[in-house]
Amino acid sequence: MSVPWAEHYARLPWATPMGPYDLEVRLAVARGSCASAAAIFRDRYGGAENVQSLSLLGDEGQRSHWRGVMHLSTRRFAYRFRVEDEAGNACWFGADGLAATRGETSWFQYPYVGDGDLHAIPAWAVGAVFYQIFPDRFCNGDPSTDLPGTLPWGAPPTGSSFFGGDLEGIRSQLPYLADLGVQALYLTPIFQANTNHRYDTTDYYRIDPPLGTEENLRQLIDGAHNLGLRVVLDGVFNHCGAGFAPFRDAVAQGRSSPYWEWFRVHGERISLDPPNYETFANRNASMPKLLTHRVGVRRYILDVATYWTRFGIDGWRLDVANEVDHVFWRTFRETVRSVNPDALIIGEVWHDPTAFLDGSEFDTVMAYRWRRAILGFVSGRKNASAFAEEITRIRTVTPPTVEHVMMNILGSHDTERVRTHFGGDAERAMCAAGLQLTLPGMPSIYYGDEIGMEGGPEHPDARRCMEWDVTHQQVAMRERYRALIALRKQYAALSCGDMESVASGHPLVYAFRRTHPEGDILVAANLGEHPWRPREDGPIRRLDEDGDVLPPRSVGLWKVDSLVGSTTDMQR
Amino acid sequence: MSVPWAEHYARLPWATPMGPYDLEVRLAVARGSCASAAAIFRDRYGGAENVQSLSLLGDEGQRSHWRGVMHLSTRRFAYRFRVEDEAGNACWFGADGLAATRGETSWFQYPYVGDGDLHAIPAWAVGAVFYQIFPDRFCNGDPSTDLPGTLPWGAPPTGSSFFGGDLEGIRSQLPYLADLGVQALYLTPIFQANTNHRYDTTDYYRIDPPLGTEENLRQLIDGAHNLGLRVVLDGVFNHCGAGFAPFRDAVAQGRSSPYWEWFRVHGERISLDPPNYETFANRNASMPKLLTHRVGVRRYILDVATYWTRFGIDGWRLDVANEVDHVFWRTFRETVRSVNPDALIIGEVWHDPTAFLDGSEFDTVMAYRWRRAILGFVSGRKNASAFAEEITRIRTVTPPTVEHVMMNILGSHDTERVRTHFGGDAERAMCAAGLQLTLPGMPSIYYGDEIGMEGGPEHPDARRCMEWDVTHQQVAMRERYRALIALRKQYAALSCGDMESVASGHPLVYAFRRTHPEGDILVAANLGEHPWRPREDGPIRRLDEDGDVLPPRSVGLWKVDSLVGSTTDMQR
Numbered sequence A, B: 001m002s003v004p005w006a007e008h009y010a011r012l013p014w015a016t017p018m019g020p021y022d023l024e025v026r027l028a029v030a031r032g033s034c035a036s037a038a039a040i041f042r043d044r045y046g047g048a049e050n051v052q053s054l055s056l057l058g059d060e061g062q063r064s065h066w067r068g069v070m071h072l073s074t075r076r077f078a079y080r081f082r083v084e085d086e087a088g089n090a091c092w093f094g095a096d097g098l099a100a101t102r103g104e105t106s107w108f109q110y111p112y113v114g115d116g117d118l119h120a121i122p123a124w125a126v127g128a129v130f131y132q133i134f135p136d137r138f139c140n141g142d143p144s145t146d147l148p149g150t151l152p153w154g155a156p157p158t159g160s161s162f163f164g165g166d167l168e169g170i171r172s173q174l175p176y177l178a179d180l181g182v183q184a185l186y187l188t189p190i191f192q193a194n195t196n197h198r199y200d201t202t203d204y205y206r207i208d209p210p211l212g213t214e215e216n217l218r219q220l221i222d223g224a225h226n227l228g229l230r231v232v233l234d235g236v237f238n239h240c241g242a243g244f245a246p247f248r249d250a251v252a253q254g255r256s257s258p259y260w261e262w263f264r265v266h267g268e269r270i271s272l273d274p275p276n277y278e279t280f281a282n283r284n285a286s287m288p289k290l291l292t293h294r295v296g297v298r299r300y301i302l303d304v305a306t307y308w309t310r311f312g313i314d315g316w317r318l319d320v321a322n323e324v325d326h327v328f329w330r331t332f333r334e335t336v337r338s339v340n341p342d343a344l345i346i347g348e349v350w351h352d353p354t355a356f357l358d359g360s361e362f363d364t365v366m367a368y369r370w371r372r373a374i375l376g377f378v379s380g381r382k383n384a385s386a387f388a389e390e391i392t393r394i395r396t397v398t399p400p401t402v403e404h405v406m407m408n409i410l411g412s413h414d415t416e417r418v419r420t421h422f423g424g425d426a427e428r429a430m431c432a433a434g435l436q437l438t439l440p441g442m443p444s445i446y447y448g449d450e451i452g453m454e455g456g457p458e459h460p461d462a463r464r465c466m467e468w469d470v471t472h473q474q475v476a477m478r479e480r481y482r483a484l485i486a487l488r489k490q491y492a493a494l495s496c497g498d499m500e501s502v503a504s505g506h507p508l509v510y511a512f513r514r515t516h517p518e519g520d521i522l523v524a525a526n527l528g529e530h531p532w533r534p535r536e537d538g539p540i541r542r543l544d545e546d547g548d549v550l551p552p553r554s555v556g557l558w559k560v561d562s563l564v565g566s567t568t569d570m571q572r
Helices: A167-172 A174-180 A214-226 A245-256 A295-311 A326-339 A368-378 A384-396 A400-405 A426-436 A475-490 A492-496 B167-172 B174-180 B214-226 B245-256 B295-311 B326-339 B368-378 B384-396 B400-405 B426-436 B475-490 B492-496
Strands: A015-019 A022-030 A036-043 A046-053 A055-060 A063-071 A077-084 A090-094 A097-099 A108-110 A130-133 A184-187 A191-193 A201-207 A230-235 A315-318 A344-347 A364-367 A407-409 A442-446 A498-502 A509-515 A521-526 A554-559 B015-019 B022-030 B036-043 B046-053 B055-060 B063-071 B077-084 B090-094 B097-099 B108-110 B130-133 B184-187 B191-193 B201-207 B230-235 B315-318 B344-347 B364-367 B407-409 B442-446 B498-502 B509-515 B521-526 B554-559
Touching: A015 A108, A015 A400, A022 A036, A022 A077, A036 A063, A046 A063, A055 A384, A063 A384, A167 A174, A167 A214, A174 A214, A174 A475, A201 A214, A201 A295, A214 A230, A214 A295, A230 A295, A230 A344, A295 A326, A315 A326, A326 A344, A326 B326, A364 A368, A368 A384, A368 A407, A368 A426, A384 A498, A384 A509, A426 A442, A426 A475, A426 A521, A426 A554, A475 A492, A492 A509, B015 B108, B015 B400, B022 B036, B022 B077, B036 B063, B046 B063, B055 B384, B063 B384, B167 B174, B167 B214, B174 B214, B174 B475, B201 B214, B201 B295, B214 B230, B214 B295, B230 B295, B230 B344, B295 B326, B315 B326, B326 B344, B364 B368, B368 B384, B368 B407, B368 B426, B384 B498, B384 B509, B426 B442, B426 B475, B426 B521, B426 B554, B475 B492, B492 B509
Parallel strands: A130 A184, A130 A442, A184 A230, A230 A315, A315 A344, A344 A364, A364 A407, A407 A442, B130 B184, B130 B442, B184 B230, B230 B315, B315 B344, B344 B364, B364 B407, B407 B442
Antiparallel strands: A015 A022, A022 A063, A036 A046, A036 A077, A055 A063, A077 A090, A077 A108, A090 A097, A191 A201, A498 A509, A509 A521, A521 A554, B015 B022, B022 B063, B036 B046, B036 B077, B055 B063, B077 B090, B077 B108, B090 B097, B191 B201, B498 B509, B509 B521, B521 B554
16 A cells, blocks of 8 residues: 555544535545545546545644545535555545555545535634633723722732723723724623623623623624624523522522522532532532533523624623533524524634534634644744644644634633743744734734733733733734734735645744735744745845844745745745 | 554544443554553543553554543543553553653543433334335235236336335234344335335325325334334435425426425426436436425424324434435434434434434434445455454444444345345355344344345345245244344343454454343354354353354354353364
8 A cells, every 4th residue: 555544534524515515625644655645526326536636734743634625516425535655656545444446445425515514604703803801801991880899900910809891991992992903802701790700600681780781782882893893792601600590599499499400419409518519610619510401501591692692792702612512502503693693603612623613513612722832832842843733733623614713812811821921022922923813713812912911820810901001011012913913904815815834944934825816925933043034036025014034033924926936945 | 652643533433422421432543553552531620530441442454443431420521542562662642642751642622421412312222123114015915005007916026016015014914023023113115105115205294095094004003012013214304206295386386486495496497307406316306305404394394203203103214314414303303302202213324424423313324334344244255354344444433322223234125135145145144144133233124034035136126025925935044033033132242232353263254242241142153164163172052053063154152151261262
């Protein structure tokens, strides 16, 4: 056999319908064993055979990944792969495994691309730039709603401190956000709760009074929409807060409570300390887990989701989404989409998200693994080729449908801030942001990262108050964010172009190309100690800055048509 | 690295919840590279680490497959694998790939086993023996309903011939079926249609008059239930017949028909010859495809399914199930199960069925690939080790949840008959049946196979009239079927025991062990030219026959406690 082993399954993410007639297939083979690969395909019921050559997606670990998109008007795909090594020896790979001849292995079958199974992603979200806000810490627009004991803006946060940030504050800063260029806001929870993070909801129908009222939310949403900004709320449906009325009823009434079956209690009465009921994480008494397979819970949450979706929000970010039944999320999606077909659904899934991304549950997830890869490279812990491998690995465990909406983060309310991760190094933080704003996906900026705020490790310190004093802001950094966001909007290649790694010729320079019919863009991140420039024969100019070289610890962009030579064979 | 590559994904069929606290994991490694393997696991949020050693499921192609079941009371699994080669060199395998040390690779995560996602399979179906009936050809119980032109029973069938078989005929033969020992009937379509196979439904609410009436179906179901037999009907929902009223309306009224959107028409009017609309297979004008993502179609089919499920049937076999949207089947399952929580749902899926078997769609599929493996071995085209590999491959692309309900067939109305496949060799046909009735799954006997009927290739010849003249039946074969079915019922190991391949010591003898706490059973199929017996030191006796040896071209059973030596090291 010309390749020692190969791998494919006719299901996500190995086979993903990209449209009614298009099936993307990925093939993994023993690393480097294969010089070319093609999918031979036809209709399941026979007819002419077609050939789709595959392109190399990348190498990682023991594998080389190839991919291609087959097009068939009948939607019923039968296919086999033909792979060839450097010496031109070919073999076949099908549902029975590898074989020397085509007749020895049978067809893979993707039997039908059903319209109902296509992943409908809101167009507005493709490549959009998000901005994540922790409401208590962004801006205090209405001090009259501050809780007693509210701390002065900017004091060091503790786990229990409140700072008075509110919806009116966010509304008042919409011009700042629009000027930065972000296209959507994701607010961590705003419903009534007992903590500053509000992940312990006590009333899903009420905005927490220190944040304001429904009228404030209305004004925020209207104001955002008028500026072309979307607003996504945080749905905490895996668990509630211990102060949630149904839970309190179950505590008070025991088994006779109609809400008893909403929770998983080990015993005849609920005991809070220690908790004898299932909770978020381990014995977190203040966050009882909701049993989403119970009819009552299901109906309640769907009603809540319907209410706020009708209210006018543009989507949901779902907390601890990976610990809730798939069957529930499918109904959730149907419900939310029936109210607003353009609502975006984002899951919190830190690991391989494929099980949630078949189109029936979430549109995307927060990309924590992507974050780890970026930080590893920009910190210098990994070189460019290790980083390229990690990016390839992430792409191969993610369906291609969601590539341009992956919520790419450098940090969140649950991590240390990006700049702090680099020991305060603003240059490296900007390199990370440069990659975030140029790689495929939906970048999400954690409030204040754009002005170089620090904080961490983790919370509460990563949840400091937004720094509004410009003399304490990294103004140049903010301008750089603004410029890169503007370029994303100007060049389709950056917001929704395909992406391929490019050999940079230097172990600490990672280069990639975003390709699009309107024109390709080359991006490079130079984490080395020396300037770098793409290989060329004449003078070339950068797209994003004056000059032609890429200084150490920076990210740069070039329009590919301005490059004289090939970008796939570049040297320092 | 002690193994060159390894493979696992934290999703079906690699990771499958077997109960609220049990997760079966499978690990593939380069064939033969690994002497032992274990899963190291803990709760996602920390806590004590546990070790679950894995057992070898089998080898196939380039892979060795290991498996094990992890048990965790919190349902939130984080796990890594530790694998060791023959020399005792260990390495780790996690979500970041292979690594020399545990710290270098991260946890796989199966974040939560949700109750709503557990695969609920009706208990009655586990290991049950089915009997498939093609209603026009089984028994004519009421000649008064015969169509004009009905042929004499037993004449050679053509594509268009009718023979007058009906529901009353099936009912009248229930004692025959109960005596044979089968536990469930699967009837190919019985609703009004224009053909003898009735896969072109014209009225989903009406039993085709030549087959009888609702009253006949009532009597058949009641009679079957009284004898402990279940009745599963064939649902043809991928497409309808061209005589279906909504299609006729769309033909007549064009775009103004309320049913226009039920079909995918290329043009302003429906043209039948050639068809300008999507059909089953290629341009099959008589079978217009139903668009199951349309609300009207969806509601119509769900109503039909509700009606007949309420009527009292025990489940559905779904025709061309693989070409219908997953989202539709999920709703279908919810609807049917809400009427009858014990209804079994069987899909027609000839290829890798995992995408349909996550618990939200089908309970099982017709195992055509399994059939091909059996025929390959029993015909002599493949030896025992190639057969063992194929069985392993089938098991590894199927979630373990469904192993004991896989609808194992030797043939169907869509294939040639098993005996005919072997050129009329009844001995080989009985070998195939011996394997069918002893391997894990839900064997389904195609009517008449038990008496050695012939027919084929494919239809119409594989749909001959049932032979009721005992002088033309293979009576010994029927008795053997009866005996093996009785043993399945007597020994839990045969109906629901685990299964492992056993080295037989002979290339044409395939041996396996069914294991169960109530006692293990050894089964062997001897396709060689010489008698075979399990290795033992004293006299042993077969369970199913007199004597102690297994003659050529036969299948035999032994109670393992009657074997003196180990069955895992046997010789001829």
